[in-house]
Amino acid sequence: PFEVVAKRSGRTVTVGAGETLVAALARIGIRVQVSCEQGICGTCMCDVLEGRPDHRDAFLTDEERDSNELIIACRSRALDDRLVLDV
Numbered sequence: 001p002f003e004v005v006a007k008r009s010g011r012t013v014t015v016g017a018g019e020t021l022v023a024a025l026a027r028i029g030i031r032v033q034v035s036c037e038q039g040i041c042g043t044c045m046c047d048v049l050e051g052r053p054d055h056r057d058a059f060l061t062d063e064e065r066d067s068n069e070l071i072i073a074c075r076s077r078a079l080d081d082r083l084v085l086d087v
Protein backbone atom coordinates (compact mmCIF):
# COMPACT_ATOMS: atom_id res chain seq x y z
CA PRO A 1 0.00 0.00 0.00
CA PHE A 2 1.04 3.58 -0.51
CA GLU A 3 -0.41 6.98 0.16
CA VAL A 4 -1.58 9.41 -2.49
CA VAL A 5 -2.07 13.08 -1.86
CA ALA A 6 -4.44 14.79 -4.27
CA LYS A 7 -2.89 18.23 -4.24
CA ARG A 8 -5.77 20.27 -5.62
CA SER A 9 -8.21 19.12 -2.95
CA GLY A 10 -5.59 18.51 -0.27
CA ARG A 11 -7.04 15.07 0.34
CA THR A 12 -5.07 11.90 1.02
CA VAL A 13 -6.00 8.28 0.42
CA THR A 14 -4.23 4.96 0.88
CA VAL A 15 -4.03 2.79 -2.22
CA GLY A 16 -4.47 -0.80 -1.10
CA ALA A 17 -2.54 -3.71 -2.57
CA GLY A 18 -5.57 -4.93 -4.47
CA GLU A 19 -6.82 -1.66 -5.92
CA THR A 20 -5.73 0.83 -8.52
CA LEU A 21 -4.80 4.44 -8.01
CA VAL A 22 -7.87 5.40 -10.03
CA ALA A 23 -10.12 3.35 -7.72
CA ALA A 24 -8.55 4.79 -4.57
CA LEU A 25 -8.99 8.36 -5.82
CA ALA A 26 -12.60 7.60 -6.72
CA ARG A 27 -13.21 6.65 -3.08
CA ILE A 28 -12.45 10.22 -2.04
CA GLY A 29 -14.51 11.68 -4.86
CA ILE A 30 -11.71 12.41 -7.31
CA ARG A 31 -12.47 11.20 -10.78
CA VAL A 32 -9.66 10.42 -13.16
CA GLN A 33 -10.92 9.86 -16.66
CA VAL A 34 -10.19 6.38 -17.97
CA SER A 35 -10.66 4.49 -21.19
CA CYS A 36 -8.67 1.27 -21.71
CA GLU A 37 -7.79 0.73 -18.01
CA GLN A 38 -4.89 -1.38 -19.22
CA GLY A 39 -2.10 1.15 -19.33
CA ILE A 40 -2.19 1.52 -23.09
CA CYS A 41 -4.15 4.60 -24.15
CA GLY A 42 -2.84 7.35 -21.84
CA THR A 43 -6.28 8.77 -20.99
CA CYS A 44 -5.70 8.47 -17.24
CA MET A 45 -2.32 10.20 -17.22
CA CYS A 46 -1.72 12.47 -14.21
CA ASP A 47 1.03 14.89 -13.27
CA VAL A 48 3.27 13.78 -10.41
CA LEU A 49 4.47 16.52 -8.06
CA GLU A 50 6.36 14.39 -5.51
CA GLY A 51 7.42 10.77 -5.20
CA ARG A 52 8.55 8.16 -7.70
CA PRO A 53 6.00 6.22 -9.71
CA ASP A 54 6.37 2.48 -10.21
CA HIS A 55 5.50 2.53 -13.91
CA ARG A 56 3.44 -0.44 -15.04
CA ASP A 57 2.00 0.98 -18.24
CA ALA A 58 2.81 0.57 -21.90
CA PHE A 59 2.19 4.19 -22.82
CA LEU A 60 4.93 6.50 -21.50
CA THR A 61 8.26 6.88 -23.26
CA ASP A 62 11.43 5.96 -21.39
CA GLU A 63 12.19 9.66 -21.01
CA GLU A 64 8.79 10.33 -19.50
CA ARG A 65 9.23 7.40 -17.11
CA ASP A 66 12.62 8.61 -15.99
CA SER A 67 11.35 12.15 -15.40
CA ASN A 68 9.03 10.91 -12.59
CA GLU A 69 6.65 13.68 -13.67
CA LEU A 70 3.85 11.60 -15.16
CA ILE A 71 1.91 8.54 -14.09
CA ILE A 72 -0.59 6.29 -15.82
CA ALA A 73 -3.04 6.02 -12.97
CA CYS A 74 -5.03 2.97 -14.12
CA ARG A 75 -2.01 0.69 -13.78
CA SER A 76 1.02 2.25 -12.17
CA ARG A 77 1.85 2.33 -8.49
CA ALA A 78 4.53 3.93 -6.31
CA LEU A 79 8.11 3.14 -5.38
CA ASP A 80 7.91 5.53 -2.44
CA ASP A 81 5.45 5.49 0.47
CA ARG A 82 3.80 8.61 -0.83
CA LEU A 83 2.93 10.19 -4.16
CA VAL A 84 1.64 13.73 -4.58
CA LEU A 85 -0.44 14.16 -7.72
CA ASP A 86 -1.76 17.27 -9.40
CA VAL A 87 -5.36 16.11 -9.30
Ligand code: FES
Pocket residue numbers: 033034035036037038039040041042043044045057059072073074075
Ligand atom coordinates in the same frame (compact mmCIF):
# COMPACT_ATOMS: atom_id res chain seq x y z
FE1 FES B 1 -5.89 3.83 -20.79
FE2 FES B 1 -5.14 4.30 -18.26
S1 FES B 1 -7.11 4.36 -19.09
S2 FES B 1 -3.90 4.04 -19.99
